[in-house]
Each structure stands twice: as C-alpha cells, then as structure tokens.
Amino acid sequence: MLRFGTMYGIGLPVVASFRSPGLSRALRASTTPVSILHRSLSKRPFNLPGTVLGNQRRYAQGRYSRYDQQQYEQQHQDSRYEEESQWEYRPEGPSGGRVLLLRPIVWTAIFTTGVYYLCTESFIKHREQLRQSSHYYFGRLGNFYGGSTDDSQIADLMRDPKVQSLVGWSHAVTGLSHAKALSRVARLPDWIPLELKRTVAAFTDRWHTLSRGQRCVYTIAALNAVVLGMWQIPRLLPFMARTFLHDPRTGRSYTLLTSSFSHREVWHFAFNTIGLVSFGSIVADTMSTEQFTAFYLSAGVISGLASHLLSPLRAALIMPSLGASGAVYAVVGASMMLNPDSKIALIFLPFVPISISHAFPALLAYDFLGAILGWQKFGHVAHLTGGLLGIAYVQWGMDQWAQLVRAIEAHRAKRSKQNSIGR
Numbered sequence: 001m002l003r004f005g006t007m008y009g010i011g012l013p014v015v016a017s018f019r020s021p022g023l024s025r026a027l028r029a030s031t032t033p034v035s036i037l038h039r040s041l042s043k044r045p046f047n048l049p050g051t052v053l054g055n056q057r058r059y060a061q062g063r064y065s066r067y068d069q070q071q072y073e074q075q076h077q078d079s080r081y082e083e084e085s086q087w088e089y090r091p092e093g094p095s096g097g098r099v100l101l102l103r104p105i106v107w108t109a110i111f112t113t114g115v116y117y118l119c120t121e122s123f124i125k126h127r128e129q130l131r132q133s134s135h136y137y138f139g140r141l142g143n144f145y146g147g148s149t150d151d152s153q154i155a156d157l158m159r160d161p162k163v164q165s166l167v168g169w170s171h172a173v174t175g176l177s178h179a180k181a182l183s184r185v186a187r188l189p190d191w192i193p194l195e196l197k198r199t200v201a202a203f204t205d206r207w208h209t210l211s212r213g214q215r216c217v218y219t220i221a222a223l224n225a226v227v228l229g230m231w232q233i234p235r236l237l238p239f240m241a242r243t244f245l246h247d248p249r250t251g252r253s254y255t256l257l258t259s260s261f262s263h264r265e266v267w268h269f270a271f272n273t274i275g276l277v278s279f280g281s282i283v284a285d286t287m288s289t290e291q292f293t294a295f296y297l298s299a300g301v302i303s304g305l306a307s308h309l310l311s312p313l314r315a316a317l318i319m320p321s322l323g324a325s326g327a328v329y330a331v332v333g334a335s336m337m338l339n340p341d342s343k344i345a346l347i348f349l350p351f352v353p354i355s356i357s358h359a360f361p362a363l364l365a366y367d368f369l370g371a372i373l374g375w376q377k378f379g380h381v382a383h384l385t386g387g388l389l390g391i392a393y394v395q396w397g398m399d400q401w402a403q404l405v406r407a408i409e410a411h412r413a414k415r416s417k418q419n420s421i422g423r
Contacts, residue, residue, distance in 0.1 A: 282335055325379060
C-alpha cells in the first residue's frame with residue numbers, strides 16, 4: 001500500500017502540473033524528486049516507458065491517430081466517389097467546338113475502302129486454303145491412300161491420355177482446329193480443377209460447332225459487352241467519353257468506328273445484341289464472314305457519318321451519340337432483302353408473328369418521322385441511314401463485292417504469271 005500510495009502521490013502533482021502553468025514553473029525551479037520527474041515528463045510526456053501514465057498516453061495517441069487516419073480515408077473515398085458519380089461530359093477536341101464536315105467524310109472514305117480491301121484479301125486467302133485442303137475435294141471420305149493428313153493429326157491428338165481423360169474415348173470433333181483446342185485445354189496446369197477444364201471443353205465444343213457466320217456475330221457481341229463493362233467503371237468515364245463517344249464538336253473522326261461498339265445502358269446493349277444475333281448469323285452465312293465484317297463496320301461508320309453531317313442543320317441534333325443501332329439496322333435491312341418471306345416477333349408481342357417485309361419498312365417510317373421532327377430520344381438519322389444502306393447493299397453492293405474479288409484474283413494471277421516468266 002505504501003508503494004502504491006507513493007506512486008499515486010507522485011502521479012497527482014505531475015498530472016496537475018500539466019494543467020497548471022504556475023505549478024509547472026514552480027516544479028521546474030525546485031530540486032525535489034517530484035520536480036526532477038516532472039522535468040523528464042515534460043520533455044517526453046507521451047513516451048515514458050515503464051509507467052502507467054506513459055502507457056496510457058501512448059495508447060491514446062496511437063488510438064486517436066488511427067481514428068483520424070480512418071476518418072480521413074473515409075472522407076477522401078466519399079469525396080472521390082461523389083466526384084466520379086457527378087462526372088459530367090464536356091466536349092473537348094481540336095476543333096474548338098466547331099462541327100467539321102470534310103474531315104469525317106475523308107476519314108470514312110479511307111476507312112471503308114481499306115476495310116473492304118483487307119476483307120477481300122482475307123476472303124481470297126481463305127478460299128485458296130479451302131482449295132488446297134483435301135477436305136474440300138474429298139470431304140470425310142479421305143483420299144485414295146486411306147485418309148488425309150488432317151485425319152491422322154486429329155487421331156494422334158485425340159489418342160492423348162490427357163485428352164481422353166478430359167472428354168472420353170469417343171468424342172467427336174469438327175476438324176483439326178477443334179482437336180487442337182481440346183488438346184490445349186487438356187494440357188492446362190494440374191492445379192486447375194478437372195470440372196473447370198471440362199466446362200471450358202464444353203464451351204470449346206459449342207464454339208466449334210457454330211458456323212463461321214455465327215462466330216463472327218458472337219465475336220462482335222462479345223466486343224460490345226466488353227465496352228459496356230468499361231462504361232460501368234467510374235474511373236474510366238473520361239477515357240470512354242473521349243474514345244467511345246462520337247461528338248461532332250470534338251473533331252475526332254475515329255469515334256465514328258469506336259462508338260458503333262459502345263453502349264452505356266444495359267437495355268440498349270440488350271436490344272442491339274438480340275437484333276444482331278437474330279439476323280446477323282443468317283446474313284453472315286449468306287455473304288461470307290469477310291464480306292459481312294466489311295459490311296457491318298462500314299455500315300456503322302456511314303450511319304454515324306450521316307448523323308454527323310446533318311447535325312448542323314438543327315442545333316438540337318448536335319449531341320454525342322453511341323451504339324450499334326445503325327449497323328444493326330443495316331443487318332436487318334439486308335436480312336429482309338435476302339429472306340423477304342421470313343416472320344419476326346416483336347419482343348413486346350412475341351405471340352404475334354409479323355412479316356419482316358411489313359415490320360421493317362414501318363420501323364423505317366417511324367425513324368423518318370423522328371428525323372424530320374427532330375426527336376432526340378434515339379438516333380433516328382443513323383437508324384434510317386443504316387436500314388437504307390442494308391437494303392441497297394444487297395441490291396447492288398454484293399455484286400460489287402464479287403467484281404472486286406474477281407479483279408484482285410485476276411491481278412494476282414497476272415502478277416504471278418509475270419514473275420514466273422521473269423524467272
């Protein structure tokens with residue numbers, strides 16, 4: 001009790017001295033043990049080891065510093081989230097707010113010409129590969145010597161124990177690329193669960209059973225989904241508005257292309273994806289994957305250009321735009337020309353089949369009315385341009401594509417003949 005009372009008695013004047021300036025000065029001038037202890041505490045009041053007072057002060061200091069740090073981080077995070085959620089689009093670009101007309105026209109002409117040339121080259125290369133393939137001539141029968149090279153490679157890949165443990169002994173494949181894909185899945189690291197590998201193998205089987213047109217359409221839909229996900233990240237909003245949003249006042253022409261893959265709302269993405277998947281697969285299989293790719297990209301750019309060029313006629317039309325609606329309208333218009341007797345069902349009236357030859361013109365009439373009256377809910381000019389472009393392309397454009405293919409093949413044959421003569 002005496003030791004505790006002594007420590008307690010020493011502690012009282014020390015604590016009191018911190019609150020009383022007069023007592024503090026008196027203790028500093030004195031030479032008593034209490035004053036000596038007071039001077040040491042005054043120098044390091046929060047770091048006195050071995051005492052209850054020092055431990056309590058050090059604990060309180062750490063506790064309040066951590067509390068202040070948490071409060072600061074929480075306030076900073078709230079303010080940052082508030083700034084991102086209140087982000088507002090402002091057009092910025094080299095044009096200084098003016099609507100340029102010549103630059104997007106030239107850019108669209110160069111892009112359309114380039115994409116058609118590249119897709120034509122790819123189409124010719126793919127057709128030459130088909131001609132050189134034994135499957136092109138003999139199909140599944142093989143050649144006269146008992147099977148093609150691809151068949152032997154497929155058999156070797158499917159005999160792999162890892163592939164057999166993944167998909168079984170009698171798993172059917174559609175070709176060499178399908179067998180190679182399953183082999184790559186089977187050779188994934190062992191720490192990946194077998195169930196996950198089999199799920200990936202099931203998606204691989206589904207992908208390789210699709211036609212080339214369906215693969216092309218699903219690839220476009222996947223790109224649209226990626227861009228939609230990027231729009232949902234608040235930090236990326238300035239970048240997305242600068243790169244995937246077309247505004248006639250910014251002077252950036254490349255956004256005519258990128259905005260055709262861009263959707264900010266889920267319902268917008270869902271409607272365009274349903275239309276693309278429903279009609280795009282038939283059109284792509286009819287045209288060819290390469291021709292459909294050139295047609296889809298050019299339709300998206302040209303429909304955006306039409307909206308861009310008409311925007312100066314009315315101030316209300318000078319507004320940012322995005323979405324694949326123009327390209328999807330072109331696909332639906334091409335589908336109507338290729339299959340005029342097909343029936344469609346509206347999403348709101350699925351039990352009432354309507355002929356596409358009646359439904360699509362009615363939709364174009366609605367967009368024409370919206371473009372004339374200046375309705376701003378949808379991009380009616382882009383919709384109307386895309387639909388008319390799809391109709392015109394099937395009527396005249398597909399013949400021009402065939403002529404372009406023949407011209408490039410003739411040029412290649414002539415160049416090859418000249419090279420052989422020169423040797």
